Amino acid sequence: MSERPDLKLSAVPPEAFPVAAGVRSAARTRFEATAFPSARHEEWRFTSLRSLWNTGFDQDATASAAALLAEVALPETDGRRIVFVNGRLDPTLTDFALEGVRMQPLSQALAGPSPASSVFDTAHTFSGDWFADLNTGWFTDGVFLHASRHAAPQGPIGIYHLVTAADALVLPRVLFLGETGSEVSLIEFFAGSDGIGYLTVPFTETVLADNARLHHYRIQEDGDLGAHINRCGSLLGRDADLQSFTISLGGRLFRNDFRAMLNGEGGHATLDGLVLVHGNQISDTHSVLHHMQPNCTSHQLHKCIVDGVGTSVFNGKIFVDSIAQKTDSFQENHNLQLSHHGMVYTKPQLEIFADDVKCSHGATVGQLDDEQMFYLNSRGLSAAETRYLLTLGFASQIVNALPAGSMRDRLAGRVDDYTRKSLSFVPA
Amino acid sequence: MSQTDALDTFVTQPYKYGFVTEIEYEAFPKGLNEDIIRMLSARKEEPEFMLEFRLKAYRHWLTMTEPKWPNVSYPDIDFQDVQYYSAPVLKPKLDSLDEVDPILLDTYERLGIPLSEQKRLANVAVDAVFDSVSVATTFKAKLLEAGVIFCSISEAVREYPDLVKQYLGSVVPAGDNYYAALNSAVFTDGSFVFVPKGVKCPMELSTYFRINNAESGQFERTLIIAEDRASVSYLEGCTAPQFSKNQLHAAVVELVAMDHAEIKYSTVQNWYAGDEKGVGGIYNFVTKRGLCKGVGSKISWTQVETGSSITWKYPSVILKGDNSIGEFYSVAVTNNRMQADTGTKMIHIGKNTRSTIISKGISAGESHNSYRGLVKIAKGAENARNYSVCDSMLIGNRCSANTFPYIESANSTARVEHEATTSKIGEDQIFYLQQRGIDEENAVSLIINGFVKDVFKELPMEFAVEATKLLSIKLEGSVG
Numbered sequence: 001m002s003e004r005p006d007l008k009l010s011a012v013p014p015e016a017f018p019v020a021a022g023v024r025s026a027a028r029t030r031f032e033a034t035a036f037p038s039a040r041h042e043e044w045r046f047t048s049l050r051s052l053w054n055t056g057f058d059q060d061a062t063a064s065a066a067a068l069l070a071e072v073a074l075p076e077t078d079g080r081r082i083v084f085v086n087g088r089l090d091p092t093l094t095d096f097a098l099e100g101v102r103m104q105p106l107s108q109a110l111a112g113p114s115p116a117s118s119v120f121d122t123a124h125t126f127s128g129d130w131f132a133d134l135n136t137g138w139f140t141d142g143v144f145l146h147a148s149r150h151a152a153p154q155g156p157i158g159i160y161h162l163v164t165a166a167d168a169l170v171l172p173r174v175l176f177l178g179e180t181g182s183e184v185s186l187i188e189f190f191a192g193s194d195g196i197g198y199l200t201v202p203f204t205e206t207v208l209a210d211n212a213r214l215h216h217y218r219i220q221e222d223g224d225l226g227a228h229i230n231r232c233g234s235l236l237g238r239d240a241d242l243q244s245f246t247i248s249l250g251g252r253l254f255r256n257d258f259r260a261m262l263n264g265e266g267g268h269a270t271l272d273g274l275v276l277v278h279g280n281q282i283s284d285t286h287s288v289l290h291h292m293q294p295n296c297t298s299h300q301l302h303k304c305i306v307d308g309v310g311t312s313v314f315n316g317k318i319f320v321d322s323i324a325q326k327t328d329s330f331q332e333n334h335n336l337q338l339s340h341h342g343m344v345y346t347k348p349q350l351e352i353f354a355d356d357v358k359c360s361h362g363a364t365v366g367q368l369d370d371e372q373m374f375y376l377n378s379r380g381l382s383a384a385e386t387r388y389l390l391t392l393g394f395a396s397q398i399v400n401a402l403p404a405g406s407m408r409d410r411l412a413g414r415v416d417d418y419t420r421k422s423l424s425f426v427p428a
Numbered sequence: 429m430s431q432t433d434a435l436d437t438f439v440t441q442p443y444k445y446g447f448v449t450e451i452e453y454e455a456f457p458k459g460l461n462e463d464i465i466r467m468l469s470a471r472k473e474e475p476e477f478m479l480e481f482r483l484k485a486y487r488h489w490l491t492m493t494e495p496k497w498p499n500v501s502y503p504d505i506d507f508q509d510v511q512y513y514s515a516p517v518l519k520p521k522l523d524s525l526d527e528v529d530p531i532l533l534d535t536y537e538r539l540g541i542p543l544s545e546q547k548r549l550a551n552v553a554v555d556a557v558f559d560s561v562s563v564a565t566t567f568k569a570k571l572l573e574a575g576v577i578f579c580s581i582s583e584a585v586r587e588y589p590d591l592v593k594q595y596l597g598s599v600v601p602a603g604d605n606y607y608a609a610l611n612s613a614v615f616t617d618g619s620f621v622f623v624p625k626g627v628k629c630p631m632e633l634s635t636y637f638r639i640n641n642a643e644s645g646q647f648e649r650t651l652i653i654a655e656d657r658a659s660v661s662y663l664e665g666c667t668a669p670q671f672s673k674n675q676l677h678a679a680v681v682e683l684v685a686m687d688h689a690e691i692k693y694s695t696v697q698n699w700y701a702g703d704e705k706g707v708g709g710i711y712n713f714v715t716k717r718g719l720c721k722g723v724g725s726k727i728s729w730t731q732v733e734t735g736s737s738i739t740w741k742y743p744s745v746i747l748k749g750d751n752s753i754g755e756f757y758s759v760a761v762t763n764n765r766m767q768a769d770t771g772t773k774m775i776h777i778g779k780n781t782r783s784t785i786i787s788k789g790i791s792a793g794e795s796h797n798s799y800r801g802l803v804k805i806a807k808g809a810e811n812a813r814n815y816s817v818c819d820s821m822l823i824g825n826r827c828s829a830n831t832f833p834y835i836e837s838a839n840s841t842a843r844v845e846h847e848a849t850t851s852k853i854g855e856d857q858i859f860y861l862q863q864r865g866i867d868e869e870n871a872v873s874l875i876i877n878g879f880v881k882d883v884f885k886e887l888p889m890e891f892a893v894e895a896t897k898l899l900s901i902k903l904e905g906s907v908g
Binding site (some may be wrong): 335337339343345354357359361362367 | 684762805820822823824825827831832833834838839840841842844849850851852
């Protein structure tokens with residue numbers, strides 16, 4: 001029995017992505033030399049990957065995804081929609097035309113020296129990571145989005161990562177470059193069919209030039225048996241602004257690794273997240289906010305609700321280099337334990353090398369407040385309604401921060417479903 | 429004076445306990461093997477079970493590897509290059525202090541710990557440990573009257589073997605971790621305290637550890653047992669001379685509190701920390717753990733860590749009894765090239781258990797100061813409650829302050845709160861004090877004293893005075 005998944009990888013044609021060939025073959029070499037992560041790795045202490053052991057995943061597995069797309073597509077993204085089906089960019093479902101933002105398959109963008117080739121593989125620090133190297137070494141194609149100087153298109157771009165093939169290994173790759181002064185809103189939507197096992201390892205890099213701004217929403221509604229392990233890196237220039245929200249709802253195993261590097265003075269990053277866990281789901285969020293230059297600010301609010309026998313893991317790191325004086329960084333993690341059998345692991349972490357900084361974090365683990373419940377009960381609400389309202393209130397701090405529209409309605413609906421469903425675990 | 433200059437003068441001050449006592453030694457050859465352990469056990473006239481305990485620990489230690497996860501770096505330690513036993517040549521059987529070598533009495537006098545009972549503050553009993561052995565224990569007779577046993581652990585092994593056998597290794601098993609296993613194999617001395625049922629220990633107990641020999645390591649072992657409704661307060665102090673060679677100090681402290689018992693353990697650690705280039709200093713690898721075994725018991729750790737070139741220490745409490753309480757108050761100061769990775773573990777097992785963690789870190793110079801803590805709520809720990817605060821202050825931009833708190837909760841009735849901040853001394857705070865007529869240096873020291881106040885107020889009075897002085901010495905010259 002091998003303590004790792006059995007991957008059937010597509011052959012990488014030597015002539016593909018000529019300008020990235022070196023980077024990709026280096027990733028493949030590292031990948032071959034790296035052991036599959038286990039609980040002995042500090043980064044994987046609380047999240048067991050045992051369920052992936054000895055399981056076969058095939059990168060060439062295919063199936064149609066039109067029905068799933070119809071189910072999840074947000075109307076705001078019509079006409080600016082990019083669709084990956086089982087890890088491959090699907091030209092028939094993709095429908096994209098937007099002034100100020102150019103979309104290209106990575107195979108074209110990396111065919112020769114280009115804006116894409118100058119930033120590809122620069123916005124992350126994941127080298128040596130088994131999953132990141134897997135994606136970098138073997139992705140079949142991806143998408144490059146290039147927002148031109150001062151472009152500010154109305155409405156969000158939607159990237160849909162859909163998985164419909166059983167036992168699929170899915171390796172989508174996204175590269176975003178926002179030029180000086182641009183402002184773009186990007187929704188990445190991860191969805192998969194219920195009832196099929198698969199492994200998806202998406203890798204997204206976003207590069208923000210000086211003064212660029214990106215609103216990055218990531219919604220994870222994977223199928224109930226899907227395993228999703230993603231990598232996301234962001235490199236920010238001077239006065240750049242990253243607003244990132246990650247909402248995790250689906251999947252059997254979800255691991256989100258987000259690393260933002262504040263590499264120019266005056267940059268700002270917001271990294272908010274909401275995780276809803278029930279049944280035997282495992283949801284794990286690791287983040288790094290790396291302050292590399294002075295006068296940057298960052299803010300992180302991560303909320304988890306745990307029900308059933310689910311597990312929620314959070315590890316938020318803030319690194320402040322010695323040059324990064326006047327950093328102001330704040331991180332909060334709140335966990336709501338609804339069931340008696342759920343597990344919560346949280347580890348906020350500060351590593352600070354500069355003295356003139358303000359850095360703080362707070363973490364809490366708790367339940368619904370007795371006094372609040374009593375108050376609502378005394379106003380005539382039933383126990384079930386009370387729990388529902390208070391749980392919704394806990395989650396809505398994140399949901400309400402999302403821009404209005406179908407995405408927020410949809411999420412509010414999902415949170416609503418979740419909290420009602422979670423009532424089934426209430427002891428009588 | 430600029431702010432940095434004032435800080436600098438505040439932090440750099442010579443180490444005043446760096447002198448060496450010239451005394452005749454009886455020491456074992458360097459190196460570690462089963463023969464050395466047999467020799468050690470025979471030398472200490474230990475019963476058979478102790479030798480077995482040691483050998484078992486040693487054999488287990490051989491299978492272990494040195495932990496590399498702490499956030500500290502140092503060259504590999506050659507465990508064969510250490511003397512595992514080194515003791516001043518003593519007259520046999522010390523019946524009274526008059527028989528203690530006057531050189532030793534003088535040493536402790538210079539350290540500010542006079543051993544003659546007349547000179548002591550009336551309510552503190554002292555066990556003085558010099559390198560590998562305990563050289564004197566004061567007020568033994570008076571304590572025995574109250575039923576309290578306070579003696580060196582070597583003596584306890586001989587005089588109270590049943591108690592030692594029952595409790596030794598019951599909180600920190602011999603194979604607990606690399607350094608605990610090493611200590612279990614080669615520990616030479618330390619203190620033993622037993623407070624019987626219902627007894628409130630009539631005076632503060634304290635142990636003063638001194639490393640004098642450049643070649644030896646110190647492996648002390650302390651065991652404190654408080655039976656039902658007993659209470660005791662224990663203090664520990666440590667110093668060492670200035671050598672350019674690093675010395676190893678690997679201690680194990682075990683506390684056991686039965687029903688409604690209370691143990692308060694305070695440490696002011698001031699081992700030699702090496703010079704400003706990081707040469708020399710003590711490697712302080714310590715395992716301290718308390719077991720709240722009984723219902724309603726309480727264990728409180730207070731530590732002021734100002735010395736050692738490397739500190740690796742996590743005083744912990746296992747809250748096994750229902751309604752038991754664990755507390756951890758810590759100030760860790762690092763300067764120059766010192767590295768500290770310290771914190772606590774609170775393991776909640778019993779129902780309605782409560783714990784509080786207050787940790788204050790100050791880093792200056794090129795030092796690294798890390799807080800590492802674990803709060804674990806087991807499945808059965810209904811209504812467990814934890815509150816943690818962990819604040820760091822940075823002085824200069826060549827040092828680092830790190831926070832690694834782990835929170836693991838498996839019970840939905842638990843409430844865990846953790847908060848941490850990192851900041852520097854605010855210019856507005858200094859400005860405020862200055863315009864009230866307080867000069868800059870005093871303003872800085874006032875702010876630092878305020879920063880650590882929550883911890884210092886937990887120290888017994890004698891120690892609080894010493895700790896405040898120590899802090900200003902340690903930081904002299906670095907704040908400003």
